[in-house]
Amino acid sequence: MALTTATSTKTSSTGESVSTKSPRAWLQQALPKIVLAPSFAITVIFVYGFIIWTIYLSFTNSKAFPNYVLTGSRAYQRLWRWTFESDPPSSWYTSITNMGIFGVLYVVICLALGLFLAILLDQKIRGEGILRPIYLYPMALSFIVTGVAWKWFLDPGLGLEQTLHQWGWTSFHFDWIKNKDFVIYTVVIAGVWQASGFVMAMFLAGLRGIDSEIMKAAQIDGASTLQLYRRIIIPLLRPVFLSAFIVLAHMAIKSYDLVVALTSGGPGGSAWLPSNFMYEYTFKRNEMAVGSASAVIMLMTISAIIVPYLYSELREKNK
Template identity: 60%
Template sequence: MSLSRWAAKPAAASGSRRSPSGLLQAWLPKLVLAPSIAISLFFVYGFMLWTFILSLTGSRMLPSYDFVGFAQYARLMANDRWWVASSNLVIFGGLFVAICLALGLLLAILLDQRIRQEGALRTVYLYPMALSFIVTGVVWKWLLNPGLGIQAMVRGWGFENFRFDWLVDPDMAVYTLVIAAVWQASGFVMALFLAGLRGIDDSILKAAQLDGASLPSIYWRVVIPCLRPVVFSAVMILSHIAIKSFDLVVALTGGGPGYASDLPATFMYAHAFTRAQIGLGSASAMLMLGGVLAILIPYLYSELRNRRHG
C-alpha cells in the first residue's frame, strides 16, 4: 500500500504542472483584455479623478494646481445661473421620465393586442431613437419657430390669434426640450415595455380572466406590477439621458432665451470652455457625476440584492 501511494504522488504532481500551451490558453484572454482595461481606466476613471482635482483648484484658462479646497463648489452654489440650470433639470427630467413612461406603456399595451401591421408601427415608433439629439433638436427648432413652424401654419389656416411661441418664451422654453426629448425616447421605452409584456406568462392573465377581472383591472393589478423591473430599468436609463443632455439643448434652444433653458451640462460647457473657468466647470461636472451615481448606485444595489436572494 505504501509503495503504491508513493508511486501515485509523482504522477499527480506531474499532472498538476501545466504545459506552456496550457498556460498560454489560461493567460491569453487576460492579455487580450489588458490593453482595453488599461485604456478605460486611464481615459475614463483617470479623467474623472483629474476633473475632481481641477475642481479643487483655481484653474481658469489653463489647468493650474493652486488648491483652493471647496471654494469652487461654494462659488457654484452662489451662482444664479447654476440654480436656474438645476431647477430646469428637475422640470425637464421629471416630465421627460414621467411622460416617456406613460406614453411608452400605453403604446406597448396597444401593440400587445396583436393588431395588424404591428411590425410597421413598431418601426415607426422606434425610428426617432435612431436619430441623434442634434437632428431632433434642429427639426423641432423648425417646427416650434413662431415664424416658420406650427404657429405660422395654423395662422395660415385662418386662426390669426393662435399662439405657440414657447421657443422664444423664457418661461416655456424648457418645455420645448421636453417635447423633443419625449418624441425621441418614448419609442425606446415602448420597446422595453413590449418585451416585458411578451415575457409575462399567459396563464396568469387567463387565471385573472377566469376570476372575472376586466381588462383594465388585469393590466392595472396584474400586468403593471409584473413590469416593475422594466419600469426601474427605464427610469434609470431616462434619468441618465436627462442628466447628461447637452446636444439637444444646444441644437434646439442654445440654452436661451438668455439662459432660461440651461441645463447643468450646458452650464458646465459654458463656464469651462467659453468663459475660461475650468475650476468652476469641473465642480459642476462633479456634481453632475454625483447625480448619475445617485441613480446608478441604488440600481446596482437592487440588482446585487436580487441575485443574492434569487
Template identity: 60%
Template sequence: MSNPTQSAHYGFAERWLPRLVLAPSFLLTILFVYGFIAWNGYLSFTSSRLLPNFEWAGLVQYQALFESERWWVAVKNLFIFGGLFIGGAMAVGIFLAILLDQKIRGEGALRTIYLYPMALSFIVTGTAWKWMLNPGLGLEKLMHDWGFANFTFDWLVNPDTSIYTVVIAAMWQSSGFVMALFLAGLRGIDDSIIKAAQIDGASLPRIYWKIILPALRPVFFSTLMILCHIAIKSFDLVMALTGGGPGFASDVPATFMYAMAFTRGQTGLGAASATMMLMTVAAIVVPYLYSELRGNRNA
C-alpha cells in the same frame, strides 16, 4: 500520456492569456475614463480658469457654483425636464406597449414607426423640433397661413416656457424606446393569467392595472434608471433646440458645464459642476447596481 511540461504550459496560457489580451483595454479605460474623472475632480478644487492651475484652492469653486444664479436655474430646469420627461415618456411608452400588445393589425408597421425616433440623434431631433416650434417657420406660421391669425405658440422663444419644448422633443424621441422595453415585458407574461382573470369577471383595464403592470416592476425600475441617466446628461438636445436660451433660461447642468469650461474660461467652475453631475448620476446608479448584485447573490 501528456507531457507534464506541456500541460503546465497549456494551463499557464489558459489562465493568463485572456488577462494579457484584456489588459491593454483595461489599462486604457482606467487612464482615459477613471483617470480623467479623478483629474476633473482635482481641478474642481483649484482656481483654474482658462488653463489648468494645479494649486490647491479648497472649496472656492463649489462656493462660486452654489452662489451662481445660472447654476440654480440649470438645476431647476433639470428637475422640471427630468420629472416631465421621465413621467411623460413612461406614460406614453406604456400606453403604446399596451396598445400593441392587443395584437392589432399592422403591429409591425406601427412598432417601426414608434421606434423610428430612436434611430435619430438628439442633434437631428433638436434641429427638427426647432424648425417646427419656431414662431416664424413652424406651427405658429402654419396656423396663421391657414387663417388662424390669433394663434400663438411662442414657447421656444419665451424664457418661461423654453424648457418645456425640450421636454416635448425628448418625449417624442424616447417614448418608442420605453414602448419596446415594456412590450418585451408584456410578451413575457403568460396569457393564462389574463384568461383566468377574465373568467373571474375582471375587465381588461383592471387586469393591466392590478395584475400585469405590477408584474413588470423590474422593467419599470430598469427603464427609470435609463431615463434618469438620459435626463441628467442631456446636452446635445438642449444645444440643438434652444442653445440654453433665451439667455440661459433653458440651461441644464450639462450646458452650464460646457459654457463655463469651454466658452467662459472658467475651467475650475466647469469641473465643479461636472463633479456635481457625476455625484447625481452615482446617487442613482450605485443603489441600482447594489440591488442587482444583491439579487444575483441571493439567487
C-alpha cells in the same frame, strides 16, 4: 493522449509530481487577458483617471488652465451660493431649476406614453409590424438631428405657427422656443418624442413575457380589464419600470446636444441644463474649477441613481 495534452507532469527532487503547462497552453489561457489589457488600460486612464482629475480640479482655483494648488471647496461654495440667490450672476440656478422641470416631465411622460403605446400594441392590432418601427425610429436619430428638426418645426417663422397662419388660422401663436419662460418645455417635447418609442419597446417586451395563464385565471375569477392591468399586469412590470427609469434619468442628466441643437441655450441661457453650464464655464468663461465642480455634482447625481439600482440587482442575483 500524452502527446496532445496541454500539460506535462514532472517529478520534483522530493518525489512530488509537479504539473507544468506548455507554452501553447499558457498562451491560450493568457490571450484573452492580453487582448483586453489595452482597452482596460484605456478605460482606467481616460474614464476613471479623468474623473479623479476632474474631482481634483474642482478643489483648486483653476481658470483657463489647470492650477494644481488646492484651495478647498471654494468652487462648490460659489455654485451653492448662486443656487440660493434669486438673481444669481450665473445660470447655475437656472440650470438646476431646468433640470428639475425637464427631468420630472421627461421621465414621467415617457413612462406613461411608453406604457400606453405598449398596451396598445399588445392588443394584437392590425398593422403592429408597421407601427412598432415607426414608434422606435426616433431613437435611431441623434439628439442633434432631433433638435434641429424640432427647431424648424417650432420656429414661429418657419414651422407650425407659420403653416397654420397660411391656412387661415391667424390667431394661433406658439412661440415657446423664443420665450425664456417656456423654452425648457420645448426640450421636453423633443426629448419625449425621441425616447418614448424606446420605452414602449421595453414595456412591450415585458408584457409579452408575462405568463398568459395568470391573466386567464384572473379573467375566470371575474377580473375586469382595468383590474387586470392595475392589480396584476402593471405590478408585474415593476422591473421594467425600474430599468426604464434608470435609463431615462441617466439620459436626462447628461443631456447637452439636444438643448444646443434645439434652442442654442435659449434666450439668455434660459434653457441651460447642468451639462450646458459645465461646458460653458469650463471652455468659454475660463472657470475650470467651477465647471469641474458642476461636473462632479452631475456625477454624484447619476451615481445616486445608478448605484442603488446595481446594488439591488446584485443582491437579487446572490439570493
